[in-house]
Amino acid sequence: MFFIIFRSRHLACAFVGVVLWTLTWLGFCAAPASAAESDPVYGDDLVYGMIGAPGNLLTFMSSDTASREVASQFYVSLLRYDKNIEIEPWAAESYEVLDGGLRLRFTLRKGILWQDGTELTVDDVEFTYKLMIDPKTPTAYGGDFKAVQSFTKLDRYSFEVRYAKPFARSLVTWMTDIMPKHLLEGQDLRGTPLAFKPVSCGPFILEENRPGSMLTLAANPNYFEGRPRLNKLIYRVIPDAGTMFMELKAGKLDLMPALTPQQYVFQAQKPAFAKEYALYSSLASSYVYLGYNSKSPFFADEHVRVAFAYALNKADIIKGALLGQGEPTIGPYKPGTWTYNDNIVDYPHDPKKALELLAEAGWKPNAEGKLEKDGRPFSFTVLVNQGNEARIKTAVIIQYELAKLGIEMKIRTLEWAAFLSIVQNRRFDAVILGWTIPADPDGYDVWHSSGVGGMLNFVDFADSEADDLLERARSTFDQDERKKLYARFQEILHRRQPYCFLYVPEQITAVQRRFRGIEPAPAGIFYNFNDWWVPRADQRYRMTP
Helix, strand or coil: CCCCEEEEEEEECCCCCCCCCCCEEEECCCCCCCCCCCCCCCCEEEEEEECCCCCCCHHHHHHHHHHHHCCCCCCCCEEEEECCCCEEECEEEEEEEEEHHHHEEECCCCCEEEECCCEEEEEHHHHHHHHHHHHCCCCCCCCCCCHEEEEECCCCCEEEECCCCCCCCCHHHCCCCCHHHHHCCCCCCCCCCHHHCCCCCEEEEEEEEECEEEEEECCCCCCCCCCCCCCCCEEEEECHHHHHHHHHCCCCCCCCCCCCCHHHCCCCCCHHHHHHHEEEEEECCCEEEEEEEECCCCCCCCHHHHHHHHHCCCCHHHHHHHCEEECCCCCCCCCCCCCCCCCCCCCCCCCCHHHHHHHCCCCCCCCCCCEEECECCCEEEEEECCHHHHHHHHHHHHHHHHHHHEEEEEEECCCCHHHHHHHHHHCCCCEEEEEEEECCCCCCCCCCCCCCCCCCCCCCCCHHHHHHHHHHCCCCCCHHHHHHHHHHHHHEEEEEEEEEEEEEEEEEEHHHHHHEEEHHHHHHECCCCHHCEHHHHHHCCECCC
């Protein structure tokens, strides 16, 4: 459940006239890069492989990777992160932090247009704010906005917000996508056609949506930062990583965002592949975990969850499922960052200790060596989303380790939409899933007890001390103080084990070599996606009158 947002900062360009075009496919094999053409030009398309199909293209109503990734092309926010993961203005022309953080003042850029020609103004920002705090709005992201004490419109392009007390995420709050008041006001949010046919003010416009199959996005000629260099961004939904890789090798995809370890180690190193595709690798800003339904009869007892931590061998999981392409983790933060608690010593792989804890919880071996409690065998099902080879292999390794203790773990793989429905309705024992690790460490929406019963805290974790730590950490701008609070928060998660945090994988993205302008940075490679370009001689798709 992680997502990548494409952003751009290139200069504006002008369009003159209206031309009808047809798309011409110029062949599978990329021509050698043109040595004579060094200046960026316009043209060509990028075909992007996507594991899951988007479910909702209104970002405040979606929590899955696919929906948010595609929708990020249509909307803008006041602020964003730059390539060094520093906050910068975007739809805002400027912003001020006043009164020690108790007051923020924003001034919008003039001339930001929605696709239908309507100008984006403070009315849209105010509408979005009210939408997020409305208890009737089906969103998991309203918590930050509820910390706002007042919203004051100063004029058509400027406004102020006040806070009753310092709020560490105050600026991050305003990285939320701005929604169109003139289109969404009064709409049934659960049935609005904008969920599938959004009106854009971002870099791309939705041209065609074939649900479950393909989405075609066209460059927005009126995007206020300038039209993207590429003509189109085409998302192809391919639910299986193996099939996606075959399509990549066949030249039917230009980009695969996450090669599996097997694909990387055994196939991507071959000269024929390396000739066609450039690889970009970094420790992912996401982690994979085994999450437990706290209401399940198998996992309500903390002893059982801790026993699993002793039973599982993370080193073997990383070696077997990732072929060594990842790092073990003990919490929801990225190893090596200021938030990660390096002082926590992980549970060692100790099956004997695991059995002792299971016995304390009442799970003891029967005559056949199978664990049972009150005549009930320890037999549960773990859910894994289809197409994610690494997570499925992780499940198989865990299944093997638990079987040695007398526990039966059945594996059920599901298409993404069905997976989300079951998880959000709490009809599961355990899941193997992943979360994005955001730049700001606040984990309130996922871990605070106010989220019990909601979409993000779906394991229904509740701990009064954790609540206090999360509240205090988001109420100070002092990073040293936040570090101490989050360190203690991680100790609670480690002790209570609502998840067994498994690993942070290496993310390896393959991009067809004809694309230029890719500049790896701390924010990844997609931060300047709108600046990517292809020399004319190498363009595969051309628009002809």
